[in-house]
Amino acid sequence: MKLLTRNTDYAVRALSYIAMEKGKTVTAAELSEELKISWSFLRKILQILSREGLVFSIKGKGGGFKLAQPADRIFLLDLINIFQGLVRLNTCITNNKACPNIRICILKKKIDIIEDSIISELHPITLKTLLNEQNDVIQNELLNMQTR
Amino acid sequence: MKLLTRNTDYAVRALSYIAMEKGKTVTAAELSEELKISWSFLRKILQILSREGLVFSIKGKGGGFKLAQPADRIFLLDLINIFQGLVRLNTCITNNKACPNIRICILKKKIDIIEDSIISELHPITLKTLLNEQNDVIQNELLNMQTR
DNA sequence: ATTAATGATACTATAATAGTATCATACTAA
DNA sequence: TTAGTATGATACTATTATAGTATCATTAAT
Ligand code: FES
Ligand code: FES
Numbered sequence: 001m002k003l004l005t006r007n008t009d010y011a012v013r014a015l016s017y018i019a020m021e022k023g024k025t026v027t028a029a030e031l032s033e034e035l036k037i038s039w040s041f042l043r044k045i046l047q048i049l050s051r052e053g054l055v056f057s058i059k060g061k062g063g064g065f066k067l068a069q070p071a072d073r074i075f076l077l078d079l080i081n082i083f084q085g086l087v088r089l090n091t092c093i094t095n096n097k098a099c100p101n102i103r104i105c106i107l108k109k110k111i112d113i114i115e116d117s118i119i120s121e122l123h124p125i126t127l128k129t130l131l132n133e134q135n136d137v138i139q140n141e142l143l144n145m146q147t148r
Numbered sequence: 149m150k151l152l153t154r155n156t157d158y159a160v161r162a163l164s165y166i167a168m169e170k171g172k173t174v175t176a177a178e179l180s181e182e183l184k185i186s187w188s189f190l191r192k193i194l195q196i197l198s199r200e201g202l203v204f205s206i207k208g209k210g211g212g213f214k215l216a217q218p219a220d221r222i223f224l225l226d227l228i229n230i231f232q233g234l235v236r237l238n239t240c241i242t243n244n245k246a247c248p249n250i251r252i253c254i255l256k257k258k259i260d261i262i263e264d265s266i267i268s269e270l271h272p273i274t275l276k277t278l279l280n281e282q283n284d285v286i287q288n289e290l291l292n293m294q295t296r
Numbered sequence: 297a298t299t300a301a302t303g304a305t306a307c308t309a310t311a312a313t314a315g316t317a318t319c320a321t322a323c324t325a326a
Numbered sequence: 327t328t329a330g331t332a333t334g335a336t337a338c339t340a341t342t343a344t345a346g347t348a349t350c351a352t353t354a355a356t
């Protein structure tokens with residue numbers, strides 16, 4: 001049971017990298033090189049991100065990818081939805097039609113609660129969140145070195 | 149992304165049924181019949197439950213299964229662990245060795261928090277919980293009918 | 297002995313994830 | 327206008343996880 005599959009994970013890495021390049025276009029080759037991710041696989045991911053409107057793509061020489069939206073509008077949940085579908089923990093087998101066991105339904109209700117809590121924890125996470133917290137970590141590192 | 153796979157789900161159903169029969173042995177055939185679950189598949193599940201010490205099995209004519217532990221000692225989390233492995237949302241790709249992207253690690257920390265919250269929500273759920281809440285639901289139904 | 301039950305184990309099927317390859321298209325620059 | 331470099335669309339393959347089946351051995355009751 002994974003929360004993120006590999007393509008979502010790679011998408012986050014790629015988008016983070018692109019975001020760092022503030023407007024400069026980044027090619028799939030560069031990303032693949034820097035992030036050590038298979039070029040073909042990454043290309044597929046980027047094509048999806050482009051189709052879904054998260055990045056803007058430029059073809060041909062000098063082309064590549066840019067963020068199509070500001071980092072605080074790129075939500076982790078959107079990436080999850082794109083690459084993994086909706087967060088639905090509860091695959092009801094009988095779809096409420098003649099559930100053979102009311103106890104199971106009670107359990108499913110509990111699972112729905114868990115699902116809601118996952119979603120509300122994921123909801124506020126954007127690309128910007130991740131980039132900012134990184135800066136915080138680095139700031140702290142520097143501070144520690146100074147006071148030592 | 150499912151929280152419970154089919155075998156865990158079936159295990160819950162089977163254990164619930166067995167629990168209702170207060171000490172009487174229940175055969176795989178009866179369970180399969182009543183719960184509308186494939187006999188072969190259910191048998192495999194029961195064999196695992198038996199091997200793991202959750203049910204006590206009696207071979208031969210008149211045999212079958214009984215709970216090997218009181219219902220309040222059969223934890224949903226144990227079933228999940230048995231049939232699906234540990235609840236680990238966070239499959240780190242590089243295992244903290246030269247993580248190529250500190251932002252990802254920040255994300256992973258958030259995922260760990262989510263994982264903890266799932267576990268703490270699952271932790272108190274036992275077979276007894278499910279059986280009791282079922283009774284509560286039925287009690288309420290009866291009450292509603294009376295006051296109507 | 298026969299029948300009815302589970303134990304152990306190996307096998308098959310399906311679906312989800314992960315990854316690769318190919319050709320078409322667009323843009324740039326010489 | 328052509329060579330080179332980039333993405334777009336799409337189809338294909340590989341691997342893993344889940345789901346499900348089948349077979350034979352063993353045990354117990356009658
Ligand atoms: S209706 Fe789906 S489990 Fe009860
Ligand atoms: S160490 Fe695993 S993602 Fe950073």
